[in-house]
Amino acid sequence: MTSFWNAFAKPANTLAPQESDGALHLHRLTNVALLEIKGPDAVKFMQGQFTCDIQEITISHSSLAACCTPKGRMVALFRIAQAKPDCYLLRLPVEVAQSFLAHLNKYKVFYKCTVTLLEDWGVIGLSGDLDSLPSLSSAVPTSADSCQTSDGLLLIRPPGNLSRMECWLDSAQASKLLPDLDNQCAAGAVEDWERLEVLSGLGEVYPQTLDEFIPQMLNLQALGAISFKKGCYTGQEIVARMQYLGTLKKRMFLLSSETITPAPGSAIIDETGARIGSVVRSAQGQTLAVLDKSAADGKVLRLEESPTTALQVLELPYAIEEVSNTKKKL
Structure with a gap:
């Protein structure tokens, strides 16, 4: 768990979990971490390491991607999104974040870019009727892998038929948004979000x-x-x-x-x-x-x-x- 969750781990509300399929739930995803890759050679470096085409990653389009050994075996599976020019974020399980950071640092020696584990960012999941979110409804991405990006906040729509969204946010955005979201959503468990990931057919590397x-x-x-x-x-x-x-x-x-x-x-x-x-x-x-x-x-x-x-x-x-x-x- 990153230090981000020391400040934002506890919900500000006491809403009980709702049973209806459309009920809004907020899931504090303490089981994932974010890496940042930035610098003038960031795209060139990642294009030589990852399975997706980095040129297709924009502020409005994210992608799943993998990083492999020379034998084609995966050392990480992650979602990648662009936060700003020459700056990209990777979301992956917290258990592999440090080992993947070390893996990338071995290969970036000749590139002008940095790879950092972000301690002041976190990820929350929102599931249910996203259109009923007053604070975010106008910014909810509608198609798979699409995203809405602003300073310190990325809203990303995962693939699949389930109504849900990932929010990658820094501490400043969390301070602004989480109190309102906590009042609009029931608390959802990490395990509930994991089930939605599994039902969407999204694998992971641990x-x-x-x-x-x-x-x-x-x-x-x-x-x-x-x-x-x-x-x-x-x-x-x-x-x-x-x-x-x-x-x-x-x-x-x-x-x-x-x-x-x-x-x-x-x-x-x-x-x-x-x-x-x-x-x-x-x-x-x-x-x-x-x-x-x-x-x-x-x-x-x-x-x-x-x-x-x-x-x-x-x-x-x-x-x-x-x-x-x-x-x-x-």
Whole structure:
């Protein structure tokens, strides 16, 4: 947790959580952090490290993106947005923020830019009927990945069919906005927001799964997080070969896990006890897991840690174009 939450962790209201689907909830996302990359070489540096096309990131358009090893395995998955010219913010799990900061600092030696963990910024999530927010309704972005940017405040619409929005804000903006938002919204738990993320089919990379997945395994090609037209970046050869020459044998599925919330990296097994995949993230009985595609088709799936719990495959909220080429299997 960054120092931002020392001042803003407690809601200013006592509204009870609401049960209706349209009820507004404010989620203090103490589980994420923001990195800042800024300087005249920021775009050039990031273009050589990240899977998305940085040239397409503007003050009105954000993107999911990944950073990979030379072998194409992800060391971080994050959302990136532009705060101002030559200044970009990356939102990612707080558990990997420091390791990713160290990773980026190894590569930026020859670039005129800085990479910093922002201690005076935080992220809140708003879910429910966003049009009923008097203080922000005119600024609510309406399409996936779009954003509204002002000094010290970024409003970002995540992909998916659920009505929700991320607010990235500094301490000054938090002092202005949070009291009113607390009075307009019921308090929502981090776990509730995590469930919305899972239901939206949005994966994540945690310390338990560092260097485990290539981007296509987490369906990033379906979420606009990979550019196959930009120039080279670290891991690009592996990612491109998979898309054009390989056959993707594993990908991320949405599963119902009843009341079980397995940790990232937990094993998924079939009826014989053979491992066929691993958990990406999970919340409140909903789980995203990377599975062998053949094993996910009609077979009994279970958690190794709870073999009596059967997992059911659910439909993701987006279409996936299968990566399957006959020339070569990777």
